[in-house]
Amino acid sequence: MSQNNLTEEDYLRKHLEKMEKTKPTPEPLAKQKDNSRTTDLQYQAFDCSLFPCGMFYPNGATIQVRPALVKEIQAYSMVDDNNFPDIIDKMNDMLMACVRVKYSDGSMGSYLDVKEQDRIYLLFLIRDLTFQQGMYLTVNKTCACKNEVQIELKPANFVYFKINPKLEKFWDDYNKCFSLEYRGQEFSLTMPNIGLQKSFTEYITEEVGQKKDPNLSFLKIMPFLLGNRNNMDTKEIKEELKNFQSLSMDAFQFLNSAITHMKFGIESLRKVCSVCGKEIHTEMTFPNGASGIFVIHDAFERYFEE
Ligand SMILES: [Zn+2]
Numbered sequence: 397m398s399q400n401n402l403t404e405e406d407y408l409r410k411h412l413e414k415m416e417k418t419k420p421t422p423e424p425l426a427k428q429k430d431n432s433r434t435t436d437l438q439y440q441a442f443d444c445s446l447f448p449c450g451m452f453y454p455n456g457a458t459i460q461v462r463p464a465l466v467k468e469i470q471a472y473s474m475v476d477d478n479n480f481p482d483i484i485d486k487m488n489d490m491l492m493a494c495v496r497v498k499y500s501d502g503s504m505g506s507y508l509d510v511k512e513q514d515r516i517y518l519l520f521l522i523r524d525l526t527f528q529q530g531m532y533l534t535v536n537k538t539c540a541c542k543n544e545v546q547i548e549l550k551p552a553n554f555v556y557f558k559i560n561p562k563l564e565k566f567w568d569d570y571n572k573c574f575s576l577e578y579r580g581q582e583f584s585l586t587m588p589n590i591g592l593q594k595s596f597t598e599y600i601t602e603e604v605g606q607k608k609d610p611n612l613s614f615l616k617i618m619p620f621l622l623g624n625r626n627n628m629d630t631k632e633i634k635e636e637l638k639n640f641q642s643l644s645m646d647a648f649q650f651l652n653s654a655i656t657h658m659k660f661g662i663e664s665l666r667k668v669c670s671v672c673g674k675e676i677h678t679e680m681t682f683p684n685g686a687s688g689i690f691v692i693h694d695a696f697e698r699y700f701e702e
Pocket residue numbers: 539540541542543669670671672673674
């Protein structure tokens with residue numbers, strides 16, 4: 397599947413579809429008893445500005461990443477490739493285990509502070525730290541010169557969405573958001589944190605559990621307007637829903653259109669053809685599904701080929 401090409405609406409739709417079909421998932425293994433230790437030495441610091449949503453983090457922040465332990469990969473390996481919420485949950489569990497944020501004043505944050513659209517990038521960083529060199533996932537693409545090019549899924553080959561120039565002029569670098577004024581109303585748009593996404597997922601689960609239809613337009617737009625929050629309870633979300641429903645028609649149309657420009661994350665894969673020297677692009681997909689990021693599907697065959 398090609399998760400990165402899903403729009404927020406697709407995500408919500410899939411989420412709602414799946415929720416009706418799936419039972420609550422058991423507590424992930426990674427959250428159970430922790431019987432192995434990791435030390436600070438295993439963490440590698442990456443400058444936030446390198447990430448697809450780099451511009452949205454405070455200046456000087458780093459994201460610290462460590463390799464995954466076997467028990468974490470075991471927990472991830474149980475991911476249901478056909479169940480979108482389960483994929484997001486398992487990915488989040490992996491980030492919870494292996495990722496932390498360090499701010500320039502020395503304070504620490506967790507994966508909940510990470511921008512949602514940086515999740516995939518971070519998973520590939522964890523993967524690179526975990527597996528030996530050369531164990532890349534690859535996508536094949538035939539170049540115009542007929543050469544079959546293998547494109548490795550690694551950060552160096554990732555192409556990010558470029559910032560929309562119409563939006564760029566509203567960038568407020570101090571607050572790390574786009575500040576838009578519409579007929580006297582101020583709106584600050586930023587990319588939602590994973591923590592906020594989790595709060596919204598809980599809210600949706602509650603609504604559906606009570607046989608209510610969540611307001612999809614609210615769920616699509618509101619996370620971009622909630623600044624850097626990484627946690628909200630249902631009561632606060634319902635309060636925001638009231639505000640959202642009291643927007644004027646014009647303000648709603650303006651916001652609905654503005655957020656279509658909030659495209660950040662990994663757009664595609666890129667590699668230079670070794671025969672003709674041209675750059676080849678292909679869409680970001682996961683060979684062997686989302687589980688394939690940490691599960692070596694042909695490990696059995698590989699062993700006997702060596
Ligand atoms: Zn070529």
